[in-house]
Amino acid sequence: MQIDIRPMVLPAHPDEDGPAGDEFRLAHAYNERSNAERYGEGLYVNTPVEFLASLQPNADYRLDRLHAWDGDRLVGIITVYSNLLDSTDVVEAQPELSSELSAAEQHELAEALTERAHELAAAAGRSTVIMSTVGAAEGAVTATSGFGGADPAHPEAAPLVRRGYALEQVYRVSVAELADLPDLDARLVAAAAGAPAYELVRWIGGTPAEHRPAMRTLYERMSTDAPIGNLAWEEEVWDEPRLAEFERTVQAGGRTLLTVAARERSTGELGGFSTLILPLSGATARQHDTLVTKPHRGHGLGMLMKLDNLVRLRELRPELVRVVTWNAEENRPMLAVNEASGFAPVAYEAQWQWKAER
Ligand SMILES: CC(C)(COP(=O)(O)OP(=O)(O)OC[C@H]1O[C@@H](n2cnc3c(N)ncnc32)[C@H](O)[C@@H]1OP(=O)(O)O)[C@@H](O)C(=O)NCCC(=O)NCCS
Structure with missing residues (x-):
């Protein structure tokens, strides 16, 4: 798989003609699908207007959103938040891998997206990266909080384990x-x-x-x-x-x-x-x-x-x-x-x- 990872370009409005509008509409559909896969159908839905609003610059944090392309197929996203008012040594990131990829392709892509998040952190002089991935009530790795776990072999988690991340906390979505x-x-x-x-x-x-x-x-x-x-x-x-x-x-x-x-x-x-x-x-x-x-x-x-x-x-x-x-x-x-x-x-x-x- 030839992966090309580039920053998303935002359109002025959701219906804009041209490449930025087309990319936005693909990203919106992708986001809806990935939320449904992660949380369940209908649990976290955004209209295109809400979705575009959520990607706008903000005085409290910087938001970098990278899109991974296999030709003209959007196959992965990493969203990176950098707080501007406090926790200014931290970047927080969440990968979303296309479920249409094979497991091997997901591993390869997650590695590349994780690397890009680390490049962004290094370029900003930030020394802590917090990544959010799929978790579990119990897993082969238990959080240092003592509650909840994760599968370290999951494609999203494997690049983190290789880099020496600690699983610190697990959130329950209810x-x-x-x-x-x-x-x-x-x-x-x-x-x-x-x-x-x-x-x-x-x-x-x-x-x-x-x-x-x-x-x-x-x-x-x-x-x-x-x-x-x-x-x-x-x-x-x-x-x-x-x-x-x-x-x-x-x-x-x-x-x-x-x-x-x-x-x-x-x-x-x-x-x-x-x-x-x-x-x-x-x-x-x-x-x-x-x-x-x-x-x-x-x-x-x-x-x-x-x-x-x-x-x-x-x-x-x-x-x-x-x-x-x-x-x-x-x-x-x-x-x-x-x-x-x-x-x-x-x-x-x-x-x-x-x-x-x-
Ligand atoms: C969750 C929270 C709102 C509950 O507060 P509350 O409504 O006052 O809780 P309750 O009245 O049900 O408390 C029952 C008992 O637990 C105790 N208790 C409540 N929260 C407690 C806490 N965080 N730590 C220790 N004891 C706690 C109460 O003092 C009470 O004890 P008592 O029976 O001896 O008087 C409160 O703990 C809180 O604000 N936590 C921090 C913020 C937070 O975590 N929010 C959720 C983020 S997702």
């Missing part, structure tokens, strides 16, 4: 079907009764001015309180421009950000929040963050906020009949809430890390 929660309203009432010292505040889209300082702090806590194993992610600092850029990016292409926060009645303090991202099409909403800060834990606020979001989702967008979420396999407190509200695993993702010797 789905809840709203139809399986006929008692949702009763559950929500019970959860609210268990946390009488709190009231919920809700908004759609950008955070209202009165909650912006508190939400910036809560987003910062997400980066320190959710387990990251040995991965080299740094604590994040969220100033006002960062919050605004996040809200713009996450809603680019027409998606909706749905937020609920728990406010302590006596102090007015926001003790936690939970967010959903509502895509334009398909039937699956995406869970984004959920957090309760340490002083406010133990009142079932995580469950209360998740149930409230599900009820609101059902009212606002009834065609979105399920929710998908990503959780670290060792994150027992979050998994306990999710399992109790109907989430069941559909896939696993392995997080491998390589550090240059200094």
Whole structure:
């Protein structure tokens, strides 16, 4: 196989005539197929507008996307993110290999794509590479977190094992079907009764001015309180421009950000929040963050906020009949809430890390 790997050229809009538009449409179809293979049919779908928006430059991270061609056949992609505000020593990459290739071709291509990610890291002077590949509940290699594993012989993983990557963490991808929660309203009432010292505040889209300082702090806590194993992610600092850029990016292409926060009645303090991202099409909403800060834990606020979001989702967008979420396999407190509200695993993702010797 003669592989040619080159940066993707973005069109101005999804219907643009000419080579950039043609490449974009191929890439969109490829992305839809690879998401279906990775997570299941219909679980992660993007309209062309959403997909193009997700590839746009951003103030928080640089995005490099390389396409691998066998003649005029798109056979592989690697997407490389380089954070610009923190974790500036890290590049994060995800390969997507065409399932139409033979196993030998997949191995050859994964090697070439991994090499290109390392070239990008070296050129940017970044010494840590985090790669996301197919993972498993249990595998021949266990994550250093102690939870979840991966197959080191998988074509995506083999080039990483050869380079001395460590499997640090495994994410569980789980789905809840709203139809399986006929008692949702009763559950929500019970959860609210268990946390009488709190009231919920809700908004759609950008955070209202009165909650912006508190939400910036809560987003910062997400980066320190959710387990990251040995991965080299740094604590994040969220100033006002960062919050605004996040809200713009996450809603680019027409998606909706749905937020609920728990406010302590006596102090007015926001003790936690939970967010959903509502895509334009398909039937699956995406869970984004959920957090309760340490002083406010133990009142079932995580469950209360998740149930409230599900009820609101059902009212606002009834065609979105399920929710998908990503959780670290060792994150027992979050998994306990999710399992109790109907989430069941559909896939696993392995997080491998390589550090240059200094
Ligand atoms: C997941 C999370 C929201 C649950 O918080 P919560 O709703 O307050 O949890 P619960 O009320 O169900 O807590 C039940 C018990 O577990 C304890 N607990 C909750 N989260 C805990 C944690 N992360 N570590 C240790 N103990 C925890 C509570 O203190 C409580 O103990 P108690 O019964 O002795 O009072 C919270 O742990 C959290 O914010 N974690 C960090 C952020 C995160 O990982 N988000 C998910 C990313 S995918």
